[in-house]
Amino acid sequence: MSAGRAKRRVRVAVARVRGLLMTLVAMAVVIGAGACAGGGEQPRIVVTTNILGDITRQIVGAEAEVTVLMKPNADPHSFGVSAVQAAELERADLVVFNGLGLEENVLRHVAAARESGVATFEVGRSVDPLTFGATGDGGAGEPDPHFWTDPDRVRTATGLIADQVIEHVDGVDGTAIRANADRYDRSLADLATWMTASFDRIPEDRRALVTNHHVFGYLADRFGFRVIGAVVPGGTTLASPSSADLRSLTLAMEEAGVRTVFADSSQPTRLAEVLDGELGGGVRVIELYSESLTAEGGGADSYLRMMRANTTAMTDGLTG
Structure with missing residues (x-):
């Protein structure tokens, strides 16, 4: 083979390789453009508690990815986050958290995300x-x-979360967010009307609440209940009652004629059952879903179902 013919073959081979490379590059561009046209990576919203997670998902719909840190049936006062979840907080476009001291082991991670430039919203x-x-x-x-x-x-929180999503999360459709929030607001209004009608069945002198710990103050204020007390003092499940606390509560229950205690379904009822011994028997312990949603199919796998289940349990417990 002559030197000229060899050189020509090399040039042809090089041209073919270049053509193949150009074809591959063009295909990559087309695929990348298709991914972008399909939405690509969605914006990320991280929510601390599963109750707020459900509410936020109703508002956001398909406009963003919503990650919820707290697992079903967990205690918001004691649950913590993994290193992976802590990193998710700092990569989020928006962090929605309850605040007011509820997520006691998570708030420092929320603060770290805020310091790194992530938008955060304290709903409470x-x-x-x-x-x-x-x-x-x-x-x-x-x-x-x-x-x-x-x-x-x-309902107020729903509108505020919608505002925060539209303001801080790039790429969402604000019109869709507003429509979702309005739709959910109507469901919440229906819930409030139904709860009022249900609680109206309870005689005034029986609208008295004793709980495992102080969790229903807002419900009491909204629907006209008296809070007699709680087995665990204060607003956290991490506290423990003293013998003096229990004695004070039993005296208050005796004075109010209350024999029904509502205990959170995610907490042991042992402390509430102690009151049965203190009061000489006759105390009923009724479980409520107060601080955490359940897994799907567990009876309280959404905020609306949780509130309806609790209203039914409280009404039956105080009228029976």
């Missing part, structure tokens, strides 16, 4: 929070984080 502080002393609860003067037991405050 934005819905006219009560203090524990305002409804006769223990821990007077401390902010009560359990605002979700009042559906009207959840």
Whole structure:
């Protein structure tokens, strides 16, 4: 083979390789453009508690990816986050959290995300929070984080979360977010009307609440209940009652003629059952879903189902 012919073959081979490379590059561009046209990576919203997670998902719909840190049936006062979840907080476009001290082991991670430039929204502080002393609860003067037991405050929170998503999360359709929020607001309004009608069945002298810990202050304020007390003092499940606390509560129950205690379904009922011995028997312990949603099919796998289940249990417990 002559030197000229060899050179020509090399040039042909090089041209073919270049053509193949150009074809591959063009295909990559087309695929990349298709991914972008299909939406690509969605914006990310991270929510701390599963109750707020459900509410936020109703508002956001398909406009963004919503990650919820708290697992079903967990205690918001004691649950923590993994290193992976902590990193998710700092990569989020928006962090939605309850605040007012509820997520005791997570708030420092939320603060770290805020310091790194992530937008954060403390819902509890934005819905006219009560203090524990305002409804006769223990821990007077401390902010009560359990605002979700009042559906009207959840309606307020719904509009505020929608505002935050539209303001801070790039790429979402604001019109769709507003439509979702309005639709959910109507469901919440229906819930409040139904709860009012249900609680109207309870005689005035029986509208008295004793709970495992102070969690229903907002419900009491909204629907006209008296909070007699709680087995665990204050607003956190991490506290423990003293013998003096239990004695004070049993005296209050005797004075009010109350023999029904409502205990959170995610907490042991042992402390509530102690009251049965203190009061000489006849105490009923009724479980409620107060601080955490259940897994799907567990009876309270959404905020609306949780509130309806609790309303039914409370009404039956106080009228039976």
